[in-house]
Amino acid sequence: MAELFDQVAQAIREDELCAVVTALSGERVGGKLLARRAAPREGGSPVEIAGSLGNGALDQAAVERARDAMEAGRTTRVTIAAEGREWDLLIDVHVPQEKLVIVGAVHIAIPLVTFAKALGLYTVVIDARQIFATQDRFDHADELVRSWPEDALPEMTLSESTYFVTLTHDEKLDTPALIHSLDHPVGYVGALGSKRTHAKRVVVLREAGVSDEKIARIHAPIGLDLGGRSPEEIALAIMAEIVQVRNRRTDRNTDRSKEGRK
């Protein structure tokens, strides 16, 4: 008993994108199927299945709909046809908590945490430099990690629901952190610094063997161009850019799932 529930609980604890399909009526009422996918959305990565609604054709049709629901990131009730009849199903989608990882506990990071939290993101600030990473300055952050990025980052899950920014003003800290983030399917990567700084950074990244495709994922100079200069204005520009990226992705997914329903 409860083996499937344990798998569901594990997927949710690990904050994976997953869907639990339940048959709500008919002879298979209470039937359950878990579809999970920890890997990125791009490239049609495979969905792992556990449990069954009691029929192969029904399972297959349900998994297709679960895939769409996961893409859209939305719990949905559906009726699907299989075995020559209709089945009433709930597709219960667990969407990972969106997270903003900020490397560099600098002044800009203080208002950035405020804005990110207001927009529903879990906030993590990483900086080993004691003078910056004080509890007083970052009492409002969900996590303040007082370590070097190279030590802290490998311990973290960096998924497509993670937004990642480097703000240290120190390329010795920012560049390795950027390289690490680009090896993961993060939803957004932004790096503080002027066009000139970024041009130099691109050279360093290429020398380190980072592909042009990965380098192109970096938003730099960071943030929408709001013309601001103060830390608060820059933080707002960064947050605005993250919101733009987040909404474009949601629109794309929603459109795709609409097509799927036609």
Next chain:
Amino acid sequence: MKEILADIDGWRQAGKRVALATVVQVYGSAPRPLGAKLAVSEDGAMVGSVSGGCVESATVQEALEVLSTGAPRLVSYGIADETAWEVGLACGGTIEVFVEPLDW
């Protein structure tokens, strides 16, 4: 779901049976979205919510019956009634809740 896992684990480790209630349909405006959950232990303790508070006690009763019969059921609640107004829900919504034993 995440916020109710710890309580469910505790109940199961104590050898108690658990029922799970999930909002599976929302008509009109309702305080809790599709997928919202309430878990109930066999001794009537609850965690989570399926509404703003107006149908929880009824759902707990359903959950206890489901635990005794072992059969899942689909229950519909109109929450635009007097009870809803008393707890401050001017919503006029209806919700459907699926109640099942957590035996899977």
